[in-house]
Every structure is written in C-alpha cells, then in structure tokens.
Amino acid sequence: MADLRRKIAPRLRLRAVGVVHSPYAEPSDLPPPAFAPPRFFERSVGTIEVFPEFAEALDDIEGFSHIIVLFHFHRAGRAKLKAVPPGQSRPRGIFSTRSPHRPNPLGLSVLRLLRRDGRRLDVSGLDLIDGTPVLDIKPYTARDRKTRIRTGWLRKKGA
Amino acid sequence: MADLRRKIAPRLRLRAVGVVHSPYAEPSDLPPPAFAPPRFFERSVGTIEVFPEFAEALDDIEGFSHIIVLFHFHRAGRAKLKAVPPGQSRPRGIFSTRSPHRPNPLGLSVLRLLRRDGRRLDVSGLDLIDGTPVLDIKPYTARDRKTRIRTGWLRKKGA
Numbered sequence: 001m002a003d004l005r006r007k008i009a010p011r012l013r014l015r016a017v018g019v020v021h022s023p024y025a026e027p028s029d030l031p032p033p034a035f036a037p038p039r040f041f042e043r044s045v046g047t048i049e050v051f052p053e054f055a056e057a058l059d060d061i062e063g064f065s066h067i068i069v070l071f072h073f074h075r076a077g078r079a080k081l082k083a084v085p086p087g088q089s090r091p092r093g094i095f096s097t098r099s100p101h102r103p104n105p106l107g108l109s110v111l112r113l114l115r116r117d118g119r120r121l122d123v124s125g126l127d128l129i130d131g132t133p134v135l136d137i138k139p140y141t142a143r144d145r146k147t148r149i150r151t152g153w154l155r156k157k158g159a
Numbered sequence: 160m161a162d163l164r165r166k167i168a169p170r171l172r173l174r175a176v177g178v179v180h181s182p183y184a185e186p187s188d189l190p191p192p193a194f195a196p197p198r199f200f201e202r203s204v205g206t207i208e209v210f211p212e213f214a215e216a217l218d219d220i221e222g223f224s225h226i227i228v229l230f231h232f233h234r235a236g237r238a239k240l241k242a243v244p245p246g247q248s249r250p251r252g253i254f255s256t257r258s259p260h261r262p263n264p265l266g267l268s269v270l271r272l273l274r275r276d277g278r279r280l281d282v283s284g285l286d287l288i289d290g291t292p293v294l295d296i297k298p299y300t301a302r303d304r305k306t307r308i309r310t311g312w313l314r315k316k317g318a
Binding site: 012014015017033041050054056057058059060061062065066067068070072081082092093095096103104105106110112133137138139140141142143144145146147148150151152153154 | 209213225240251257267271298301
C-alpha cells in the first residue's frame with residue numbers, strides 16, 4: 001500500500017497566491033453557519049488581495065458574479081477523522097463536515113464578487129478570517145450549481 | 160514583500176487521501192465541458208477510493224446527494240497566468256478559467272454521490288481521469304448553491 005501511495009500520490013507543495021483581508025481577526029469572531037443571524041453572511045464583506053506576480057491571472061474574472069476561493073485553514077489544529085459539529089450531539093466523519101480539522105487543511109468558500117480593482121477583489125459572503133492564505137481562485141459556473149440536493153445530518157438548520 | 164509572504168503563507172504540504180477510478184485514462188479522453196454531448200457528464204460514472212487510514216472520515220457522508228472533491232491536477236504541465244480555453248479565440252486569466260495549468264494545481268469537481276460502500280464512493284458527473292489523487296472531500300450544502308449567477312466569458316456554451 002505504501003508503495004502504491006507513493007506512486008499514485010507524491011506529496012504536493014503549495015504556495016499562497018494571495019491573502020484575505022477580513023473584519024474577523026479570530027475564528028471565534030465568525031458564527032457557525034447554522035447559528036448565524038439571518039443574512040449575516042450576505043452582509044459580510046472583505047477583500048481578496050492577490051500577490052503582484054499573479055495579478056495577470058485575474059483578468060476576465062470581473063465578468064463572473066461568484067468565485068470559488070480555495071484557502072489554507074492556517075489556524076486549524078491537528079487533523080481529526082471525526083468531529084462534533086457546532087450544535088450537534090455526536091461526532092460526524094470529517095469528510096461529511098466543513099470543519100477545518102481535515103487531513104489536508106484546505107478550505108473552500110463561494111463568494112460574491114462585488115468589484116475588481118486591479119489585484120484586489122471585493123467580496124461578500126465572507127466567512128474567512130483576516131490573513132487567511134489564498135491558494136486558488138476559480139470562476140463559479142452553472143456546473144457548480146446543483147438542484148434537488150440532500151444535505152444529510154445538516155438538515156435545514158445547518159445548511 | 161518576500162518577508163510578508165513568508166510570514167503570511169508558509170508553504171503547505173499535502174498528501175493524497177484517496178484516488179479516482181475512472182474510465183478515462185488520459186485527459187484527452189474527456190471532452191471540455193463546453194463541447195460535451197448533452198447529458199455526457201450525468202452518465203459519466205466512477206469511484207472515489209479513500210485510503211484505509213481515512214475511511215472513518217467518510218462516516219455520515221451517505222446522507223448527502225452531492226460531494227465536492229478537491230484533487231491534484233497531477234497531469235498538468237507548467238503553471239500559466241493566462242490560457243486560451245477550448246473553443247475560445249483569446250487568452251483568459253487563469254483564475255477566470257478551470258484550466259489545470261494553475262499556480263497551485265488544485266482541481267475541484269462537484270459530483271453526485273450514488274452510493275457508499277465502505278471506503279468507496281460511487282459517483283456520477285465524473286470529469287476526472289483514472290489515478291487522480293484526491294486531496295479532500297466535502298459535503299455540498301445549500302450555501303454552495305448560488306442563484307442568478309453571471310458567468311462572464313463562458314456565456315451559455317462554456318458553462
């Protein structure tokens with residue numbers, strides 16, 4: 001197995017392409033989505049700053065209403081295989097949660113793109129803390145929008 | 160700038176948590192989404208195998224209709240800041256495309272979860288080649304589903 005693993009999946013090294021500017025200094029400044037006041041995230045705004053050497057890669061993004069931001073959960077503690085989500089009574093498999101305590105500390109947020117100013121993207125829907133390293137930015141397309149979804153243990157409240 | 164970068168964003172090392180089993184052996188076996196026959200991807204099925212040491216992290220995922228798979232574009236060539244998408248006439252900023260040739264070769268697919276059998280997930284909507292290293296699996300939730308989207312240069316054809 002170990003040999004297969006090395007063959008299939010050599011370790012991957014990533015670098016930040018930008019950084020998040022956010023009003024939230026600490027993870028505890030952000031409510032879990034299931035417990036956020038109504039419209040909390042719609043009103044939550046900030047800026048994604050892309051480093052100068054990657055600025056050109058942002059061209060044409062202004063035509064998209066939403067972007068997918070992949071980021072490093074840089075404040076996550078050690079990885080867990082199970083965790084008790086906020087408001088839940090029992091542990092859930094980490095791949096069925098959006099917890100930061102993942103085997104690979106990769107996070108994903110779909111944000112509304114309000115404005116591009118050079119290498120700065122003003123966004124809403126922000127659920128990221130200040131200083132979060134940005135690893136990738138992708139356009140949100142019709143293929144990312146799924147209808148008739150089931151959301152398991154999240155039900156209505158946690159969705 | 161270099162000092163700031165090192166402070167904000169130390170390099171991140173990732174490891175595969177699983178691997179894709181797919182009927183597509185080569186990237187050229189997959190049509191670009193804009194040129195796929197109707198319902199091509201709905202009928203495109205395969206399996207995500209999670210390695211034994213991460214199997215427990217899959218618990219509770221069977222309640223979700225869709226999963227987000229983050230993967231390594233392990234066959235991507237060198238990174239580009241701009242690329243001409245299939246069927247397009249001019250280069251676009253790479254962050255406004257889903258091209259594999261990204262500064263960090265991270266890919267994202269939203270797949271329909273058909274069945275979980277232990278540490279194997281049967282999926283449809285598959286647009287990944289055989290042997291793709293899987294880095295993370297997340298549940299697709301209502302917060303990932305955006306309405307009234309604009310998709311820039313993709314327009315109707317490329318969405």
